Amino acid sequence: METLVQQLLDGLMIGAAYALMAVGLTIIFGLMDVVNFAHGEFYMLGAFVVFQLVGLQGLNYFLAVLLAVAAVGLLGVIVQRTLIRRVRQSARLNYLYATSIVTIGLSIFLQNAAQLVWGAVPKAIPQPFPVEPIILGSIAVSPVRLFILVASMLVIATLALWLKRTLAGRMIRATFQDREAAALIGLPVDRIDALAFGGGTMLAALAGVLLGSAFQVYPTMGGLATLKAFTVVILGGMGSFPGAIAGGFVLGVSESLAAGYLSAGLKDAIGFAVVIAVLMFRPTGLLPAVRRVR
Amino acid sequence: MSTRRRAAAGLAISVGIAAGLILLGDAYLMRIATLGAIFAILALGLNLTAGHLGLFDFGYVLYFGIGGYATALLTLRAGWAWEAALLASVVISVAAGVVVGVVVLRLRGPYFVIATFSFLTVAYYVAINWRDVTNGSLGLIGLPAPAIELPFLGRVDGFSPSGALAIAVTGLLVAVGVVWRVVASGAGRAWHAIRDNEDLASSVGLDPARYAFLALGISAGLGGLGGSLYAGYVGIVTPEIFSFGHMVNVLLMVVIGGTGTFLGPLVGAFLVESVPELLRVAEAFRLPIFGIMLIAAILFAPRGVVSLRRPRRTRPGRQLGSSVTGDPS
DSSP: OHHHHHHHHHHHHHHHHHHHHHHHHHHHHHHHOOOOTTHHHHHHHHHHHHIIIIIITOOOHHHHHHHHHHHHHHHHHHHIIIIIHHHHHOTTSOHHHHHHHHHHHHHHHHHHHHHHHHOSSOBOOOOSSOSSOEEETTEEEOHHHHHHHHHHHHHHHHHHHHHHHSHHHHHHHHHHHOHHHHHHTTOOHHHHHHHHHHHHHHHHHHHHHHHHHHSOBOTTHHHHHHHHHHHHHHHHOTTOHHHHHHHHHHHHHHHHHHHHHTOGGGHHHHHHHHHHHHHHHOTTOSSOOOSOOO | OOHHHHHHHHHHHHHHHHHHHHHHTOHHHHHHHHHHHHHHHHHHHHHIIIIIIOOOOTTTHHHHHHHHHHHHHHHHTSOOOHHHHHHHHHHHHHHHHHHHHHHHTTOOHHHHHHHHHHHHHHHHHHHHHOHHHHOGGGOEEOOOOOEEEETTTEEEETTSHHHHHHHHHHHHHHHHHHHHHHHHSHHHHHHHHHHHOHHHHHHTTOOHHHHHHHHHHHHHHHHHHHHHHHHHHHSEEOGGGGOHHHHHHHHHHHHHHOTTOSSHHHHHHHHHHHHHHHGGGGGGGHHHHHHHHHHHHHHHOTTOGGGTTSOOOOOOOOOTTSOSSSOOO
16 A cells, blocks of 8 residues: 555656646647657756756756746747748748658757766756655655655646736647647747747756656657657547647556556556557547637 | 659669679768668658658657568577568558558647657667567677579678678669659659648549558568668667657758658768768767758758759748648658
């Protein structure tokens, strides 16, 4: 029983970070129809910038997290302004094909650039959290994992509130529902794209910082992360925010249970088996988006 | 020059270069040419779906890996002759393409991209974890070198660099023949019609699903052929055969050569195999340069190097699902 609760807690912690990534991917996909193959590399960059600032420069951890997320978000905006927008404006390119290839190229570039800068050896981010686990009855929770869970939930809740209440949030939701209609009523869809791509990459970076604090940081960590984000998004229903959040927790918990009760090697395969099952029997995902599929 | 004559000229030139290399006897150049020929088969296969039909199969090297593993298992475990294993690998790959198609062909656009990519990843993890069959990450080692009877050349042994090149080029010629036939046939015209406007194509009675299965099946078969040749050439099959690195390589060949053109993937394959060799001095920067090349190619030469010299024509506005480059040739 204790093991089960322990596994569930671990799953929730990882699931929260998956949800963060998947929400970021959903914003980018839902708004811009871009399948962002470089999502995991923004995740990796977030973790490495924090490692650089805290581990090498000795900055305060929480300040470094904020700086890293902002820096990666800025990079995302630059990518949208220079690359993605160019593809959208070009009539000679198939948008889906060209954006996929641009993000694949970007992911190879960022991954190898990180390897040149920081080397291939896995790094650990020094953290301010105590090492001793918090004991609740017979369950042990490490403070850093608790922080991951709480921080992810807080950010997702804030984002949901922001999307619901603010003018920018309403503009994003309008563009999300129908891009042409949004442009027609005069919304600056191009600037909304930049906001969405920057915001999406910030969420990826934050997920990278959080999981990188609990595990290790290395240049190729983004590859698997991109896959996980895709998995979650298919699982929840592409273009659906509640689906992305639910899918993150479902994947995190099922991986954790699979690692505990089946085998650790199968942990990474289980998500993809679930994805193929979902695609076969329920291609719209668990919580499909109401948005018109184009 | 017509497309056909250009293609024939290109082929003649590449066969001539291959023959010249054998005469030169430079084992290093022959190795590059052999890999170029094998990957050209894959580039042709990917171009069938991505270029001619507009279905962006980002998990295409799945069939490369299936062909490789099928060949390795049939020769090592079942003791089959290499030729029989090669044919069986192609058949198995086609079957795999049809099975995958049942799932992915119901999906469109980005959903198709993500689903095909997921299949490739599942295969990678299955290959690592299904140790009884695949021997895990260590892979299957010691495949017998291929050997076949060829017209004019007699019995060719894959152990020698020139023999391996002859076998790879033979495979490439078969692939070129197949692609040439189907693209010029009614099926090829149907693919282009579906790629350019699926609704219009089905309104005149073309069945997109049927033609998509055909394209996926043939491209899977070519992938299996390439994988089988590759496995025989390098003599070892590991889960890395399913890696996204191979996918990027093949994609780069198609993009750089010219998506949806006939000659492009062939030119692209030999370019991508040889240019990194020239970049050997900058070994550490090789992969980052690859990434930049991919972005630059799609932004600045979206129709590939084979059409660089032609003047650009103005095209009507983009629409989702329209042709990759706007050029229906």
